[in-house]
Amino acid sequence: MSILAILLTYIFINNFILVQFLGLCPFIGVSKNSENAIGMGMAVTFVTAITSVICWAVNQYLLVPLNLEYLETLSFILVIASLVQLVEMVIKKISPPLYKALGIYLPLITTNCVVLGIALINITNNFDALQSFFAGLAAGLGFTLVMILMSNIRERLDYKPVPKVFKGMPIAFVSAGLMALAFMAFDKSLLTNLHLV
Amino acid sequence: MSGKNHLREFTKGFLEENPTFVIVLGLCPTLGVSTQVSNGLGMGLSALFVLFFSNIIISSLRKVIPDSIHIPAYIVIISALVTLIQMFLHAFVPSLYASLGVYLPLIVVNCIILGRAEAFASKYGVLDSALDALGMGLGLTMNLVLISLIREVLGNGTITLFPVGSWSGVINVPVLHTYPVRVMALASGALLLMGYLKAIFDVFMNRKKDK
Numbered sequence: 001m002s003i004l005a006i007l008l009t010y011i012f013i014n015n016f017i018l019v020q021f022l023g024l025c026p027f028i029g030v031s032k033n034s035e036n037a038i039g040m041g042m043a044v045t046f047v048t049a050i051t052s053v054i055c056w057a058v059n060q061y062l063l064v065p066l067n068l069e070y071l072e073t074l075s076f077i078l079v080i081a082s083l084v085q086l087v088e089m090v091i092k093k094i095s096p097p098l099y100k101a102l103g104i105y106l107p108l109i110t111t112n113c114v115v116l117g118i119a120l121i122n123i124t125n126n127f128d129a130l131q132s133f134f135a136g137l138a139a140g141l142g143f144t145l146v147m148i149l150m151s152n153i154r155e156r157l158d159y160k161p162v163p164k165v166f167k168g169m170p171i172a173f174v175s176a177g178l179m180a181l182a183f184m185a186f187d188k189s190l191l192t193n194l195h196l197v
Numbered sequence: 198m199s200g201k202n203h204l205r206e207f208t209k210g211f212l213e214e215n216p217t218f219v220i221v222l223g224l225c226p227t228l229g230v231s232t233q234v235s236n237g238l239g240m241g242l243s244a245l246f247v248l249f250f251s252n253i254i255i256s257s258l259r260k261v262i263p264d265s266i267h268i269p270a271y272i273v274i275i276s277a278l279v280t281l282i283q284m285f286l287h288a289f290v291p292s293l294y295a296s297l298g299v300y301l302p303l304i305v306v307n308c309i310i311l312g313r314a315e316a317f318a319s320k321y322g323v324l325d326s327a328l329d330a331l332g333m334g335l336g337l338t339m340n341l342v343l344i345s346l347i348r349e350v351l352g353n354g355t356i357t358l359f360p361v362g363s364w365s366g367v368i369n370v371p372v373l374h375t376y377p378v379r380v381m382a383l384a385s386g387a388l389l390l391m392g393y394l395k396a397i398f399d400v401f402m403n404r405k406k407d408k
Contacts, residue, residue, distance in 0.1 A: 019384050024224040025308050070284060073302040074276040081269050110268070111306045113225045120299050165396045169221060173392030180385035 001127075003134050005196040010138035012186035016114050017146045018179060023114040027147065028172060030105070037151035038144070043105040045140025047087060048118050051080050052136025055119035056129055076119050081110045114143055150176065206325050210332030212405075216309045217340040218398040223309035226300045227341055228387040233357040235366070237345030239293045240300065241338025243286070247278045248310050248337075249330040256318040256326035271314045276305045309337060347390060352382030 001009070016022045023044070030040045055076050063069050088106045092099045109115060118139040122132040153175050162171050191197045214220060217227055226244070230236040254274050255262075262270045283301055286294040294301065304310065313333055318326040349355060354374030360366035380386045 018388075021225050021229040021384065021387070022303070024228065025222060028221065028224070070280060073280055073283065073305055074273065077272055077276050077305050078269070081272060110272075111308055111311055113303050113306050116306050117299055117303060120302055124299070165400050166392070170392045170396035170399070173388050173395060177385045177388030177390075177392060180383075180388055181380070184383065184385070 001125075001131065002196055003131070005191050006127075006131055006134050007138045007141075008186075008191065008194075008196070010118075010135055011142040011145065012183065013188060013190060015142045015146060015183055015186075016117065016139050017143060018176065018183045020117070022117040023112050023143055026108060026112060027143075027150065027176070028169065030108075031147055031150040031154055031172070033155060034148060034151040036105075037147040039101050040105045040108075041140070041144025041147045043102040043109060044112060044114055044143050045137065046102070047080075047084060047106075047109050048115050048136040048140040048143075049133060050087070050136070051083055051115055052118055052122055052132040052139075053129055054083060055079055056122055056127070056132040059123055072120070072123065073116075076116060077110075080115050080119070084110050114139055146179070149179065153179070203325065203328055207328040207332040210329070210334070210336035211339065212402070214333075214336075215340065215398070216333055216337045217344075218395055219402070220309070220312070221395075222312055223307045223337065224391070226303060226307060227337075227344065228384075228391060229300045230297055231341060231345035231348055231387060232352070232382055233296070233349055234342060234345050235293065235357045235359055236296050237341035238338065239286075239290070240297060241334070241341040243282050243297075243301065244304055244307060244310070244337055245331070245334030246282055247275060247304055248313060248334045249327065250278050251275045251310055251314055252318040252326040252330035253323055255314045256321065256323045259319050267319065268311075268315075271311060272305065275310055275314070279304045309333065344387070344390060344394070348381050348386060351378045352380070352386060353377050 010016070014020055017024065017027050026040055026044075031037050058075055058079055059069075059072065063071060063075065068075075084106055088099075091102065091106075118136050122135055125131075125135075127135055150172070154172060157171055157175070166174070210216065212219075216223055223244075226240050230240045251271070251274055255271055258270075258274075279302060282304075283294075286297070286301065313330060317329045321329070346356065349357065350370055350373060354370045354372075354377045356368040356370065358366045358368070378386075381390065
């Protein structure tokens, strides 16, 4: 797969939230206003891009030579947990403003399905280091895109006459469902039409 | 603690603290695999297994695990259990293993399991934690079966259970099998259904509270 095809696939066609249902907890929990949504999205993108490459390397140079592939899940989650901690410390040291913006979201990322999901999907698809990096980046960008769209929808919903029983979470799910319907326009045939496959 | 309280730890997972509709955690596998009843059941039972043993282990180790590294310690325990169930399904139910796909290893980051470890097993005794896990796990399984039943019947017109002997395990629903409501089988159907079920559940719970 070419880099452009990977970007299109994971941002639009296999969007992590709306198509694969990964990362729904922060999607519903943090999307109440657009500022938080952008912060969370950026933090996730940052982490997915880095962890994708490192998990790929761990698998390639540690697990495969030692025939320990069955420890994949365990070692990836450890890599992710420690990396998130490291990223938090590094950002705190080198860029306090960025830490202020992303700081509170970083601890939440360890248990975000997007991060572990893309690391595992990279291995299943036999991506190389560069492809893994871009797949991770695209997964994060797709997540950010939907988070921003959703937070804007929810900000407007606050001023609309929504039936009492649907207030809050139910209407958020219904809106997400309609958005998923719109995302179905991005189909695998998009790649064929653009001569990317 | 009296017997009545033990019972409450078990039953709260079904209604008052239903993992999907009240706490709204662990949605990714719930919506991701709920296209077939057999998948929903398989995922529910796998999560129940992991939740049950992680709660017991964490609860019995709660005085040993240092506070500053408790989250990584919990994650290691949970992911070891997930690896176990992954290997078990791969060896004995390969078809289920294939259809659960990436969602099976993702039980590690299912917020319900870490959530119960953090909110319950790290504070209470082994018996209560085991009952809490059983109740939560069965509540989760119930939700998964309910959601996948609605989605499969409407979206595909079938009910897929596990094959027994010569029976393929698939029940066809008349009319809907010929004219299925395809959208329910797709991603957006799951989100729409989740919204409506949450609204119905809220109305039901509020009515119960008013009484």
